[in-house]
Amino acid sequence: MSRKRVKHKKKIKENLQILIGKVDMAADGYGFFIPDDPKEKDVFIPKNKLNGASHKDKVKVTIEYFRGKKEARVVEILERGYSKIVGRVEKSRFFAYVIPFVKRFGFDIYIPKKYSEDLKDDDVVICEITKYQEKSKNPEGKIIKILGNLNDKGIENEIVIEKYEIRREFPKSVKKNLSRDSFELFKNPGKRTDFRDLFTVTIDGETARDFDDAISIHRLENGYKLFIHIADVSHFVRPDSRLDKEAYRRGTSIYFPEFAIPMLPEELSNDLCSLRPGEDRLTITAEIDYDEKGNRVNANFYQSVIKSDYRLTYNYVN
Template identity: 45%
Template structure:
């Protein structure tokens, strides 16, 4: 199949959709089912629900987001906070047996490419009726919590509700507000301002509780792609994260934990999000790697999340921080959906699930169906899934989630190649991120782009490869190259088809 030229705008995404078999066209009847609900919540749908429309709930998302899954509200109380996390009630529209549900199950997740989103649900729902848009009545499933001064949830309940978002805020707007800048509507909606301030105070407590339980605090190393009007990559920049991102993250984790606790007690077959401890083989090579880099692992046999978090704290600010973080991440097990709760190692939690993103993740939709069943006091035999079905669904969702991640990574690598193809002959600084018998992998400081310095490009010598110390050493000169060495390299060649970049050393 001929898709087009490699350099064509959007072609990297088209290739990934084709190569990874990601569904991106709606089968007949799916969009019709989505639009049949209309664009407003009917009075009939609001019946029997808790009315949260007077609560100053707001959404906080990226500037270009359009599918608003979650809204938050906090209020300081005498001994802690009331926190409400309201999530789009997708399950009241997408029901088992509908063509909508069959296709959502097939996709299992929305796929986010730099210049395109392939949604799990048609836009009439994902960006329309289910999205928690400002100044619109919307159905939600809310987790209403009381949190004490130590960040512990002392009471929680789940309610089917109707809400009315009072503002669509961006992370940057909230961060600027928390630093003292006024919101554009601050005088008209004082409840929103008060809630944001209380949310931030609660966030400080939740972060402290996170550190105390020893959750691993990996920093994001994502890259943002910048495009011109024609859709060509013009630059790359580190994705910026501030406390507004982390505030929402902590609120979502808290709601997910409460959902897992609620469901674990019910004994219904549901998808838990399970992250196992690192496998033994990976630990052995990681331990040796850390020792070579002057770090003492704190474990003897079985590491705890706290052991990893201590290492993360030790390397923060070091020149080789990014490299060590990447190696720590690669040593982790892959998280997966399982019908049996196995806890979450990275977050240092006994039980965890995904509740907060049903617009873009099918397991969250399954969790919502279970919660609705429980708050309606439904009979076990009336729940639409048995253990065997849930086991198959968990396996399929795990597979499709990994497929989406691989497709996203594939597009990122192709776009990086297309960007560097415009800069053949130019020099960049970077760090040695991998050493093999045939050369050095260097990750550029700019855009985290990785390429190969082939051993034949190094100064003329016979190089011995030391796999334990991750080093190449020249036999005659004694010159050595090893992990974390700084290098200046020139872009020699780019093969977009194979996603390969060749560098040649200038210095280092």
């Protein structure tokens, strides 16, 4: 090869764009590179350029061109996206595999005999990855917890909780003094408009456990007056507090058929912020006037206190 050609190849290599970001795998085995830099666009990664990377891995890539189209090549894995996986067991005589429920992970995990002797087919397990995939070898792991069997009642709930790393318990730093602090805040509501004399009801599903909104309505001479009362969560959850940050991390309450994992501790979600009948509760109220045709003509908003009269359900109310 001539010096001129070698120099040209070296120049191309030096000019390769290097980016850092995460891998977003497809179930078919290829992936997309999601750059950390928001100014950069996502780039396709073919199977032969993943170089052992998998879903959610943080990687360094070079940007290349194949037949005129942009592609990313993984040149270094900086941080693994998964250290453990939930999956089901397929057992053989001398070893086992864990088949991940996260399909985009892309690999079955080999479990050596010393970690697989007590396993059965279709056991649902949490597997710690001890050695990641390389070339033609599958990743290797060990079992850290057996959640049950695929045929067990309610196992789907356990799979979802582990698959999406849903935290059931609140950290001690959040729960510490929560009841005392919340009760103190409840006793000191600040200046509020008193709507406890209004006839007020909540309307929710038959199995609802928390009631975060209520209504009152009156017929006027030329229309209607509607009051919408929303539990004043902001009175108890102060900005940038540990409770606020934990609620932000959770994002929402998660409802399963038999139970719920709340966004806020039960002292709030099922008590002080639940508009239960016959109990004083702190709310934000929208007072809205409508004409006889249902057009809104006026609205006012209040920090308020209410006392719900009845807990109604969708099946009961026409």
